[in-house]
Amino acid sequence: MQQPTDIYSRLLVAFGPQGWWPADTPFEVIVGAVLTQNTNWRNVEKAIANLKSAGVLTPSTLWQLSATELAELIRPSGYFRIKAQRLRNVVEYLMQRHSGSTDTMFSMDSNQLRRELLAINGVGPETADSILLYAGNQPHFVVDAYTQRVVQRHGWVAQGATYEATQRFFTAKLDTDVSCFNEFHALIVKLAKVHCRKAPLCQGCPLESVLPPEGPRGLV
C-alpha cells in the first residue's frame, strides 16, 4: 500500500514545487487565507490587488477602514460582507493581542496561537493552519476537502474522519518539516485542478498510482 511519503515524492516530481504562498508579507498571507474561503484564488488576487492599490495591506491601515469600506475593496473575492467582518475580527485580534505585529504573534507557542486563532469568529481549522504554516512557517498540516477525499479513498483514515483526525494522520506519517507540509498541501490542490472531473485521468498518466480510487465526486 502506498504511503503519504511516496505520494508526496510522486507529486513533487510530477508538478514541481508550487511556491506557496504567493505573498509579499505574512500579513498578506493572513488576508488571503480569509479571502480564499470557498473561493477561487483568481478572485482573491483581485481583492488583494485592490487592497494594495488602496495602501491598506497592513494591520494598522486595514484597521482604519470601516467594514463597509473594506467590503467594497474585497468585493471580487465574493462573500464580501461576511469576509469584511471576518478580516476585521482577525485584525482586531492582531492589533489588540500582538500590537499589530505578525512577528510578535508568531513568536508565541504555535499550538496556543492555533487555539486563539480558532476562537476568532471567521477562522476555522483550515484557515488557522494555513495562517500558521504559510504565514508563520509553523509545521501545521493543512487539510482541505481534496485532502479528505484522497485520504479517505486510500483508506488511510475512516470515512467521515474529522479535520483533526486527518491532520494527525499526516503529522504522524511525515517528518515534521515545514517545507514538506507547505508543498504537500499545495500539490494536492494542484492535483485536484489537473485531474478535475472535466479532465479525467489519461491513459498511462504518471500520476495514476497517486490517485485514489475514483468515487462519486470525481477522481480527486
Added chain:
DNA sequence: GACCAGGCACATC
C-alpha cells in the same frame, strides 16, 4: 445556465 472555487457560522433537528 449550471457548476465550481485553497470554508465557516449558525439554525435546526
Added chain:
DNA sequence: GATGTGCATGGT
C-alpha cells in the same frame, strides 16, 4: 452530534 443553509463573485 449530524445535517442543512446562507454567504456572493467570476470563470468554465
